Amino acid sequence: MLSGMLTPVDDGLATLRFQALQRAPSHQITVVEIDVPSLRAAGHWPWGRDRFATAIGNLQAAGAKVVAFDVDFSATSTSARDAALADAIAARPGSVILPTFVQPVRGTDGGSSLVETSPLRGLSTEALLASVNIPVDADGRVRRYTYGFGAEDTYRPSMGASLAQTPLQRRDSFLIDYGARVREIDHLSFDDVYSNRFDPKLVRGRSILIGATALELGDEFATPQAGTVNGVYIHALAFENLTSGRALMAPPAWMTFALACLLILLLRADRELSLGALTRRHIAAGVGLLTLPVFYRTWPRSAPRWRRSWPPSSFAFYGRRAPSSPGGPGRLSPSAKRAFASGPARTRNRTTKSQSSADRDRDADAAGDGGALAVVAIGIDRYPTMRAPSATAFPT
Incomplete structure (x- = not known):
């Protein structure tokens, strides 16, 4: 209770510190925005998968290091358009990252289970998978970011950690350093990328992250220092923190x-x-x-x-490894299920929504010390033991 009362004071002091230590972004990452002009140019939403395939080709031709998506590809499109995107991904195996996320689903018996939603297997065969779940504290603000999720012999990194190529097996979280000027992160409009009318200097040798910024797509998060920030920029900011050695840790x-x-x-x-x-x-x-x-x-x-062991591993969400066979259930550990069921805080996923996946955009309850625990589900699809089906159930 006392920590909750002091949260506004801590936020105020943190804001002063971040303002005093402002720094420019590293220019190692460029965000491709699915913005209002892009939606108007296409004339409809959701887009065909061939539109994303064209964007991948244009970015890779300009020298992009890796292309990552904060866009949901779990639903089937037309076979021709799905094949076009799969071919674009397969052109450079391992250089495209697709999103996966965990969310709670209520069953007909009144119980609930956690479901991992992944891209279609035909799309993810030659892609990497990364979690886009973002932990949200009890007051609805984003203060921390997770390195990844893992148990036993399986590890899955978060989107920011995957882009930053953070050493594997980190399962804890870090405090986001909002001293990096998020508004100055390089960005391009998706329509410009699709039409191939962008400056190659903003792409060559960089990590590219594609996600929604248009208000109608609903991918926004409240932060204690930077106001409202789109989810794609939260991932980009985490990348900036990790690559610059500014992944902050809370004192004991x-x-x-x-x-x-x-x-x-x-x-x-x-x-x-x-x-x-x-x-x-x-x-x-x-x-x-x-x-x-x-x-x-x-x-x-x-x-x-x-000092070296802070923050404790209890900040991460643990579970048993999901089997690699399609549809196989992976059970969460009892402590993880209790934390998920009783926590007041929330871990929210805001992938760009298509008509067929809008119903999956729910808040996931999670317990946490002073906020929320990240519930993340990420896989590296190139390794058979880490492949996940489009909907893996985690019964509670």
Whole structure:
């Protein structure tokens, strides 16, 4: 309860820190926006898969390093258009990333289960899979991002981690550094990419992430510092954090408590203090609040064990590995199911919606320390043991 009361204060201090440490993006990633002009140029939504196939070809011809999608491809289109997209992906195996996500589905018996939704198998044979689930705290804001999900011999990275080529087997989460100026991340309109009228310099040697920014597609998230941000830019921001070494970690609770006690002692009333001395104390306390997180973040990895092991792995969502056979159920661990069922916070997925997949856009309840746990389901489709069917059920 106390942490919830202090959340606005923490957000305010974090905003000051991020404003003081603003930096330009790395220009290693370019977002291709499915924006209003793109929707108007096409004249309808959802688009045919051949439109995305053309975009992939144009981007790869311009020298794109990898092309990733925050667009749902789990529903069947026409066979010809599905084949066109599959051929575009197969032209450079492993250089296209398609999205997958987990969501709860209520059964006819009144119970519920978690369902992993993946692209059509015909599309994902030569593609990588990455989760686009984004953890949302209890107040509806995005503060953290997950590295990935894994259990036993299977590991699945998140979209940002996959693009950043983060070392595998990380299952925890990190605090998003909003000091990176998200509005300055390079971007192109999808219609310009489709029509092949874009500057190749914004593509050559870069990771490309395609996702929705048009308001009617409903892919928006509230953040404590950057206002409302489209989901595709949350993934891009996570990429920026990971590639620049700015994946932030929260200090342990005891450090926060100790700092609060120190501030109380430092700022306590003292009749012997002059106004100037008291002012200097307040300034010192303010500077400390702004710089302590920077000091903590740059503390060497050779620091004490508690420093190296933070945040705890309880921030991640665990489960048993889903079998590779189509339709095989993969069961979540009992602790994961209890956390999912009882948590007040939510993990939300906002992939770009098609008419056939709009009903799958639901909030997934998840428990978390001071917010939400990420419920992610990601696979690397090139490896048979990690392939997932279009709808894998996880019974609760």
